[in-house]
């Protein structure tokens with residue numbers, strides 16, 4: 001059954017995306033939405049149903065546990081790993097624990113315990129201060145994903161979904177087309193790094209052999225895309241905004257950024273720098289005008305960046321102090 005994953009082409013990816021947004025849609029409406037002939041749509045739906053991706057009765061619906069996708073977020077102070085199902089739903093903390101214990105994965109000593117107020121299955125590790133260590137962490141995680149993928153082929157039907165893709169989200173300017181980290185202000189060693197550099201040759205070979213796709217992108221833009229699909233979940237607290245063509249998602253981590261979707265398209269900017277709100281230069285608030293500026297510059301090298309002034313003037317902290325606190329502590 002795993003082999004059929006590789007037959008997912010862009011046309012039936014479009015169908016899956018449409019079903020994510022409009023479960024229960026009528027076939028005739030779907031054909032019209034996707035601008036394809038009804039006969040062609042029917043053929044593709046049959047393939048998707050036979051391969052276990054969708055169910056057609058009583059209504060059209062994605063089979064949510066048909067596959068997992070893995071997300072790794074590399075932030076300025078900490079990194080996060082999770083798995084999402086075919087409906088872009090993050091697996092629960094309970095399911096993540098079960099999976100880790102049963103298959104002995106994601107148990108490396110670099111993982112740290114972090115208080116997670118939500119019941120999501122996240123695994124955390126501190127962002128290393130050098131590229132070589134980050135590479136070790138990422139490659140060890142991917143080796144576990146490869147092991148899980150192998151186990152999914154031998155396990156009983158539906159017991160362990162195959163992992164079809166890995167997304168690594170980073171801060172700063174990421175060229176999605178060329179798959180290059182141009183510059184990540186909060187992680188200084190990530191500058192002009194091609195995706196391939198992050199992966200050991202063995203890892204690259206194993207991923208290619210299994211057709212597991214690995215993509216790097218900007219964290220806030222990736223978040224906006226995930227949010228766009230998540231809005232359609234009836235239990236999403238912002239469900240009433242599902243179907244909106246324009247979305248802005250703010251990301252508060254070691255810096256401030258924003259993922260922008262306008263007219264259903266992710267806005268990247270001419271230099272892939274759109275949404276890096278934290279580095280927009282702003283005047284100081286009048287009450288701080290006479291105060292001395294901090295000695296350290298912003299991570300981008302300038303002095304009047306929004307996030308730099310927010311950390312220094314409003315929160316009264318150094319960048320290092322800010323990195324160590326959690327969002328709960330700021331509240």
Ligand SMILES: [Zn+2]
Pocket residue numbers: 278279280298299300301302305308
């Ligand atoms: Zn800056």
